[in-house]
Amino acid sequence: MYSEFVQKFLDYQTYGNPFKDLNPLSKLNLLLVLAFIPLVAQHTVFAFCLCIGYYVLAVYIGEFKYFNGIFTKVAITVLLFLLILRQLTVEGTTVLFSVFGWKWTLEAVLKALDLGGIILGFSGAIILFYASTPMRDLMYALEQKGVSHTTSYIILASFQTITDLNASVNTIFESQKARGIEVEGNILTRVKAFFPILSPLLLGAMSSAEEKSIAMDARAFSIDTNHSFLRELRPVPRWEKALVLGANVFFVAFCVFRLLQMFVF
Amino acid sequence: MALIELQNVTYHYPYVKSAALQDISCTIEEGKFYGIIGENGGGKTSLCNLLRGLIPHFYQGKLEGKVTIAGTDVMEWDTGKLAAKIGYVFQNPFTQISGIKETVFEEIAMGLENLGVPKKEMVDEVLRVMKLLNIEELMEKNPNALSGGQRQRVAFASILAMNSDILVIDEPTSQLDPQGTQDVFEIIQMLKASGKTIILVEHKIDLIARYCDEVIVMQGGRIVKQGPTAEVLSSPELPELGAVAPQVSQFGHAMAAAGMPLDHIPITIEEAIELIQKQKGAAK
Structure with missing residues (x-):
């Protein structure tokens, strides 16, 4: 009799949410179809409706906080940049308001929203994918498709390396502080304190990389045998394959329709 | 039966003029428990790297002499197969964690995944090893957030789970308290009783005296004394050889x-x- 925690490994890994439980590659495929539709459709209202749809989906999968945190920042940055850029490059006639003599026009705002919608429609899909898919699930799915486990390891380990390097920076800062070196204060002080830590940080990282590769070798990482997996995702059901195929067929048909609309009709 | 044989082995790490190992000759026999002792920088870890086949497969450098593992020249061994044959736990517990697993349970199972062990067997083996090392309470914890002592146990468990015939263990108790150290030695003793060949680097000489069959003393990259534990550790010249009696x-x-x-x-x-x-x- 196994504990609930151990039993989870013997079963397929599921999250109890139909969208989250989609195979990562199916999910990526479906979201990419959604991401490219605003680009092909060139329809601003549709693009922003899609963004609202992403929010609904984020709430449905219980990842609203994560999605909203990143998407809001991306949306503000993109829209602000495009609004300013378009006001500088588009000559409009309908003046909305004026800032110190700089006239903001409706035409420029609409142009900014056109492009902004496409960018946000695309980036929303990608953010939603990462919000709903643990990286290790994506790597598992890729390994099943033939990606080498070395590639998979490098990608997964890179994320941990960032955390480890961050911890090393803090340790070196703390040890410098203990030696009386000023590391806090204004930006200039912080910058001056940062450069001397680069060499111990990089040398330490290189030395750890060597030891880590020995550690992986000790775990028979390079053995020429088919690997097994402790965590397994459920096999892709037929309905999911049909859904992905349907979405792709729809997308291709939509692209053809738009091309015909542009060049024939 | 000789499992590993070293004949007049001299080794230089890449770009280093002085030899890390000089004229090393020894035989590691099946089922025996060997302790390697000696001064810091005496070549103990390099000898472990040689016995494990990391020299010359991982560390290129210049290798002279003959190294055979289970009757086959070390150069002819496939590194993956060698890893399955010889388990290696090394000093630094902080770099032995893979960094890609979210729980200790998955971390310990990683070697078995690489060996292609079926899932049910894998789960049972991980549970067995965790119980053996008394780390069941760490099962659900993130291995990247463990203390040094806990990581050392997890690293040890990860190698034990792979069930290798030979174990090369380099200071497995450096981060452990006296009770933890004693526990690890008892587990090593149990492994020996189950027929495994064990090569252990350790400074805790009283434990070496209690558990090892044979002792190898290293100084300046050379084996300066080797033989049955009682004979080596009772030798009056031990302090002169850089080892603690x-x-x-x-x-x-x-x-x-x-x-x-x-x-x-x-x-x-x-x-x-x-x-x-x-x-x-x-x-x-």
């Missing part, structure tokens, strides 16, 4: 110098007590 053997030498020699030089406390009681009984 067990306190009871120092006591035995001091007794001899004071004109009250014991029957022989003891290397464990139990042995010393027995010898003293015997001597007292004889005096009465």
Whole structure:
């Protein structure tokens, strides 16, 4: 009799949410179809409706906080940049308001929203994918498709390396502080304190990389045998394959329709 | 039966003029427990790297002499197969964690995944090893957030789970408290009893004296003394060779110098007590 925690490994890994439980590659495929539709459709209202749809989906999968945190920042940055850029490059006639003599026009705002919608429609899909898919699930799915486990390891380990390097920076800062070196204060002080830590940080990282590769070798990482997996995702059901195929067929048909609309009709 | 044979092996790490190992000759026999002791920088870890085949497969450098593992020249071994044959736990517990697993349970199972062990067997083996090392309470924890001692146990468990015939263990107790150290030695003893060949680098000489069959003393990249544990650790020249002698053997030498020699030089406390009681009984 196994504990609930151990039993989870013997079963397929599921999250109890139909969208989250989609195979990562199916999910990526479906979201990419959604991401490219605003680009092909060139329809601003549709693009922003899609963004609202992403929010609904984020709430449905219980990842609203994560999605909203990143998407809001991306949306503000993109829209602000495009609004300013378009006001500088588009000559409009309908003046909305004026800032110190700089006239903001409706035409420029609409142009900014056109492009902004496409960018946000695309980036929303990608953010939603990462919000709903643990990286290790994506790597598992890729390994099943033939990606080498070395590639998979490098990608997964890179994320941990960032955390480890961050911890090393803090340790070196703390040890410098203990030696009386000023590391806090204004930006200039912080910058001056940062450069001397680069060499111990990089040398330490290189030395750890060597030891880590020995550690992986000790775990028979390079053995020429088919690997097994402790965590397994459920096999892709037929309905999911049909859904992905349907979405792709729809997308291709939509692209053809738009091309015909542009060049024939 | 000889599992690993080193004949006149000299090795230089890449870009280093002086040899890390010089004229090393020794035989590691199946089912025996070997302790490697000696001064810091004496070549203990390099010898482990050689016995494990990391020299010359991982560290390129210049290797002279002959190294055979299970009758096959080390150069002819596939590195993956060698990893399955010889388990290696090394000093630094902080770099032995893979960094890609979210729980200790998955971390320990990683080697078995690489070996292609079926899932059910994998789960049972991980549970067995966790129980053996008394780390069941760490099962659900993130391995990247463990203390040094906990990581050391997890690293050890990860290698034990792979069930290799030979284990090369480099200072497995450096981060552990006395009880943890004692537990690890008892597990190693149990592994030996199950027929595994064990090569252990350790500074805790009293534990080496208690558990090892043979001891190898390293100094300046050379093997300066090797033989049965009692013979090596009772040798009066041990301090000159850069190794620490067990306190009871120092006591035995001091007794001899004071004109009250014991029957022989003891290397464990139990042995010393027995010898003293015997001597007292004889005096009465």
